[in-house]
Amino acid sequence: MSEQGTVTKRWLAMMAAVALVLSACGDEADVEEEVDAGDGETEEAAADEACEVDEIDGDLNLYNWSEYMDPELIERFESEYDVSVTEDFYPSNEELFARVESGGAQYDVIVPSDYMVDIMIQEDLLLPIDFSAVPNVDNLDDDFAAPPYDPDLEFSVPYQWGTTGLGVDLDVVDDVEPSWDLLFDPDVAGELDGRISILDDPREAMGAALYWLGHDPNTTDEGELQEAADVISEAREWTASFTSDQYSDLLLGGETVVAHGYSGNFLDNFGDDESYAYVIPEEGATIWTDNMAILEEAASPCTAHTFVNFLLDPENGAQLTNWTYYASPNEAATEFIVDDVLDDDAIYPDEETRENLYFLEDTGDAEILFTDLFTQARN
Numbered sequence: 001m002s003e004q005g006t007v008t009k010r011w012l013a014m015m016a017a018v019a020l021v022l023s024a025c026g027d028e029a030d031v032e033e034e035v036d037a038g039d040g041e042t043e044e045a046a047a048d049e050a051c052e053v054d055e056i057d058g059d060l061n062l063y064n065w066s067e068y069m070d071p072e073l074i075e076r077f078e079s080e081y082d083v084s085v086t087e088d089f090y091p092s093n094e095e096l097f098a099r100v101e102s103g104g105a106q107y108d109v110i111v112p113s114d115y116m117v118d119i120m121i122q123e124d125l126l127l128p129i130d131f132s133a134v135p136n137v138d139n140l141d142d143d144f145a146a147p148p149y150d151p152d153l154e155f156s157v158p159y160q161w162g163t164t165g166l167g168v169d170l171d172v173v174d175d176v177e178p179s180w181d182l183l184f185d186p187d188v189a190g191e192l193d194g195r196i197s198i199l200d201d202p203r204e205a206m207g208a209a210l211y212w213l214g215h216d217p218n219t220t221d222e223g224e225l226q227e228a229a230d231v232i233s234e235a236r237e238w239t240a241s242f243t244s245d246q247y248s249d250l251l252l253g254g255e256t257v258v259a260h261g262y263s264g265n266f267l268d269n270f271g272d273d274e275s276y277a278y279v280i281p282e283e284g285a286t287i288w289t290d291n292m293a294i295l296e297e298a299a300s301p302c303t304a305h306t307f308v309n310f311l312l313d314p315e316n317g318a319q320l321t322n323w324t325y326y327a328s329p330n331e332a333a334t335e336f337i338v339d340d341v342l343d344d345d346a347i348y349p350d351e352e353t354r355e356n357l358y359f360l361e362d363t364g365d366a367e368i369l370f371t372d373l374f375t376q377a378r379n
Contacts, residue, residue, distance in 0.1 A: 051133040051302035053309065058300030059084040060307055063096065063107040065290070066245045067265060068160075070323035077310050083303060091244035092201040094371055100125055100295065107295055108304040114289045115203070117156045118149040118362040126155040127294040133305040136312035139332035147289060148359070156291035157308055158329035160264070160321065163349065163357060164204055164286040167248060167266040169257040171275050178279040180212035182258045183239075184231050190238050195257045197250055198235065200242040202374040203360050204286065205232060208260060211284040217358055220366040229373035242378050251276070263346055264326035278346045280353060287349075287357035289329065 051057075060077075062069075066089040074085050088107070090096045093116040099105040101123060112120060120126050131137055137157060144158040166183070168176050173192070181188040182196075189196055199205050207217035209228035219225065240256055241247075247259040248269040259266075266278040292311065294304040310316060318336030321328040325341060327348050328334070334342070341347055349357065363370065 051130050051305045053133050053135060054081070054306055055133065055302040056081050056083055056300075056306060057302040059086070060109065060300055060303050061085075061107040062087040062307075063100075063105060063110045064089060065111060066091070067268075068111065068290075068324060070320055072323075073311070073316060073319060076316075077307060080310075081303070081306060085307075089245075094202055105295070106297075106299065108298040108300050109307055110293050110295060111159055111290050112156075112293055113360070114147065114149045114291070115360045115362045117291050117293060119367070120293070121150065121155050122362075125296055127296045127298060127301060128154050129157065129294060129308070130305060133302070134309045134312065136309045139312050139314055139317070139330050141329055141331035144289065144329040149362070150291075156293045157312065159290045159292045159311070160324060160326040161287070161289040161329055162263040162326040162347070163280055164199070164208075164260070164262055164288065165278060165280040167251050167259040167261055167270075168277050168279060169251060169254075169275065170277055172257040176277065176279060178282050180208055180281045180283055182281075183208060183260060184212050184235055186234070189235065189258070192238060192257055194238050194240050195255065196235070196239050197241045197243055197247045197256045197259045197261075198232070198239055198378075199247070199260045200244045200378070202371040205242070205260070205378070206370050206374050207286055207360060208281075211281065214283070217284070217286065218361045218363055220363050220369075222369065225366070225369055225373055229377040232374065232377040236378065262326075264324045267344065267346055268323075268325040280346070280349065280357075282356070284356050284358060286360055287354070288360065 060083055062085060064087055069087065074087065078085055090099070093113050096110060096112060097116060097119065100110070100120070134157065137153070140158060145153065147158070150156045168182065170176065173182070183189055183198060206225065206228045209231040210217045210219060210224065213224070213227055213231065215224045215228070241250060243250070247261040248265050250256045251259040252269060263278055270276045270278070292308045294301060298304050311320065312330060314330065314332035315336050317328050317330035317333035321333065321337050322341060325347060328337065345353070
């Protein structure tokens with residue numbers, strides 16, 4: 001809690017105590033009448049603020065990652081609820097946060113990753129979700145019912161989950177080992193003629209270097225973070241691009257042969273082409289959950305709740321996963337997800353692989369260090 005919030009609570013407590021003393025001097029019956037009136041006003045105010053299931057209070061502004069929403073779902077929502085949806089895109093959690101925190105993002109629903117949800121909760125940027133307006137939350141798999149970044153799901157609802165690894169052109173890179181050597185080892189990556197891309201994302205890029213070095217991706221040790229930055233700085237010699245939205249296009253277009261990126265984006269774009277593979281590095285890799293959240297300053301909070309509930313519908317949730325090739329946290333959607341997706345270990349990793357996957361966590365003040373060191377290393 002911020003210092004200002006603590007002071008405010010203390011002030012309210014003090015005023016409540018003063019009011020109690022003053023009321024004790026009056027007639028006891030009058031006090032009871034005033035308390036009853038106050039309770040009634042509070043209940044009425046709460047009722048006015050609550051959203052109902054399928055309630056619409058304006059058009060929807062959605063801020064999302066690129067290529068992360070089936071356009072047909074947007075069209076169906078617009079048609080069913082007679083609203084317009086505007087979708088804008090961001091390349092990293094840090095850009096999302098910077099724009100929202102500065103007041104420059106006039107959106108209703110956003111899709112932050114796990115650790116960023118935690119940060120945005122602490123900064124009071126998210127609206128608590130009124131789950132009476134989101135009954136489809138009951139469709140979530142129990143594994144996602146109490147995530148560490150939002151244990152009571154008070155401010156977020158899981159959207160999709162997946163891993164961060166490497167896309168590889170098998171026609172160029174022979175005998176692929178699932179290792180971060182493909183990005184950072186001079187004897188491996190250095191031989192690929194500057195045809196590598198790394199995510200333009202401080203936590204993911206620094207995390208990849210930390211995995212390769214054998215460090216915790218959530219370390220706050222300045223020495224270890226500097227080591228990771230040095231690795232990225234050296235990798236610039238053979239890195240063609242730092243990008244979070246063009247990595248699969250560059251790979252398929254032949255401009256790169258190894259790309260750092262997100263599982264579903266690769267798998268969706270690879271299709272049935274066996275010239276490409278997605279691998280999860282054996283040193284460790286990131287497992288993440290992206291989430292739907294509603295901004296505290298949302299202009300259409302009830303429409304936002306309705307949209308979240310819409311995407312948690314089993315068939316809509318399955319359509320999202322069948323389109324994105326990312327795994328769904330929606331257990332009720334499973335029966336509608338195609339077998340090619342459900343049976344793919346790159347989308348739904350087996351238990352042995354999952355034991356070596358790690359969530360990125362909020363590192364507090366070190367978040368700034370991650371960003372600063374990465375920015376210096378990539379430039």
